[in-house]
Amino acid sequence: MLPSHPFDDDKLKEECGVFGVIGQAEAANFVALGLHALQHRGQEAGGIVSHDPEQGFNSARRFGYVRDNFTKASLMETLPGPLAIGHVRYSTAGKKGAVIRDVQPFFGEFAMGGAAIAHNGNITNAAALRKELIQHGSIFQSSSDSECIIHLMARSFQKNIPERMKDALRRVEGAFSIVAMTRTKLIGVRDALGVRPLVLGKIGDTGWALSSETCALDIIGAEFVREIEPGEMVVITAEGVESHRPFAPAKPRFCIFEHVYFSRPDSIVGGQSIYETRRQIGVELARECPVDADIVCPVPDSGTPAAIGYSQESGIPYAMGIIRNQYTGRTFIEPTESIRNMGVLLKLNVNRALIKGKRVILVDDSVVRGTTSRKIKEMILDAGAAEVHFRIASPPTMWPCFYGVDTPERDKLLAANMNEEEMRAHLGVDSLRFISLDGLYRAAGEAKGRNNDYPQYCDACFSGEYPVEPADMIAQGFEIKAAE
Structure with missing residues (x-):
């Protein structure tokens, strides 16, 4: 397991990222x-599976960053062929820690040939499925x-891989965006609610790509074609793209936290720029939660677009009051207790000349446990700030996510145990305000805010309204929000 740096316990962890290419040499x-x-979607480990008509399937799985592993010619030469899929991981299910067998993509050999699968999301009935499969002989x-998906496919009686995958996924509950491959096909599929993202791109005249986000299409020069729709399966071959609808229709519930934090700001989601949505969140936040102050400062980097929007709407100058050290990664070694206690300074430093004597608005994307917010507040006050006001670009995080985001247990979420005023006192700031759920929806393009009869997004981490019942967690004693 990579040593984490100081803030890792106080942010919602990115889920995973998936990517696939067909029709391109190497x-x-x-x-x-x-x-x-x-x-950014997963820094723990990564893997790639490729297929070459002469050499068959080949795979490589490694811990750490992509740049440290999959840029080495000696490794990439072992992954030949015109078809490949990959996965970057932050573990959201299964055991935490350095277990190479947990690193995706997973591979299975079936009667009609091999198949590999990379999954972004979380299966909420996995424990029940796993128990059933083991009882019937799965190892x-x-x-x-x-x-579980591979084992469900193995038990299907369908005659080809895509049909077996449909069979398997009809038994799966929860959230999944999947990129899979056979010897000749690249397959992409989203669950019926479309909780996690997946997009289709075109590479030149013959190639296709599937990706969690559009920013990854840009890096390979692929043209963004469209999003894979909720409940859709695409099967891509040399002949082109086939679209299938294997699931019962449902009203989409895309994860709204993709807009707030997870997706890169240069990605496009639902036809909207993530950067522009985050800037608009800041605009809404300034309208809902004004305060007299001298400067607006982001908590880098995720708070930056919202801070810009807050500044533009409020007329209060934007300033870089906190500077991020770009060279402190997750692998930074913290050898002694005294160094660990300086953890926040390893990543962020206050621009003292700018902060001294100022009334400062700090804009951050979320408050989870509150430990990071307290450390940053102390840094700002130590630099001589006259006042510190927190403005948060998401509603209070009160409920854990069970759809692919590693969230602390509910009793460790600050907003689940304190009201806004209690949180303000706990953090020791002059004021603390969160954007409303309606305001967040407006920033995401829903002009009338949240439709309570049909929320357009999955916002369970804020509202406690889970679009898919977390069956495994309920079986373990988790109590969902009572109907109002």
């Missing part, structure tokens, strides 16, 4: 580039929920 090289662009190689 497709694995394209996949490595795509995974590099998706590194699992990993602790990942995603492996």
Whole structure:
């Protein structure tokens, strides 16, 4: 397991990223580039599976960053062929820690040939499925929920891989965006609610790509074609793209936190620029939560677009009051307790000349446990700030996510245990305000705010309204929000 740096326990962890390419010589090289662009979605480990007509399937799985592993010629030469898929991981299900067998893509050999699968999301009935499969003779190689899909495919009586995958996924509950491959096909599929993202791109005249985000298409020079629709499966071959609808129709519930934090700001989601949505969140936040102050400062880097929007709407100058050290990564070694206690300073430093004597508005994307917010507040006050006001670009995070985001247990979420005023006192700031759920929806393009009869997004982490019942967690004693 990579040593984490000081803030890792106080942010919602990125889920995973998936990428696939067909119709390009040395497709694995394209996949490595795509995974590099998706590194923000998972920094624990990565893997690539490729297929070559002469050498068959080949795979490589490594811990650490894409740049440290999949840029080495000696490794990439072992992944030949015009078809490849890849995955970057932050573990959201299964055991935490350095277990190479948990690193995707997963591979299975079936009667009609091999298939590999990379999954972004979380299966909410995985424990029940796993128990059933083991009772019927399945032998699992990993602790990942995603492996259930391979075993369900193996038990299907359908005659080809895509049909077996449909069979398997009809039994799966929760969230999944999947990139898979056979010897000749690249397959992409989203669950019926479309909780996690997946997009289709075109490479030149003959190539195709599937990706978690559009920013990864840009890095390989692919043209964004469209999003894979909720409940859609695409099967891509040399002949082109086929679209299938294997699931019962449902009203989409895309994860709204993709807009707030997970997706890169240069990605496009639902036809909207993530950067522009985050800037608009800042605009809404300034309208809902004004305060007299001298400067607006982002908590780098995720708070930057919202801070710009807040400044533009409020007329209060934007300033870089906190500077991020670009060279502190997750692998930074913290050898002694005294150094660990300086953790926040390893990543962020206050621009003292700018902050001293000022009333400062700090804009951040979220408050999870509150430990980071307290450290940053102390830094700002130590630099001589006259006042510190927090403005948060998401509603209070009160409920854990079970759809592919690693969230602390509910009793560790600050907003689940304190009201806004109690949180303000706990953090020791002059004021603390969060954007409303309606305001967040307006910033995401829903002019009338949240439709309570049909929320257009999955916002369970804020509202406690889970669009798919987390069956495994309920079986373990988790209590969902009572109906109002």
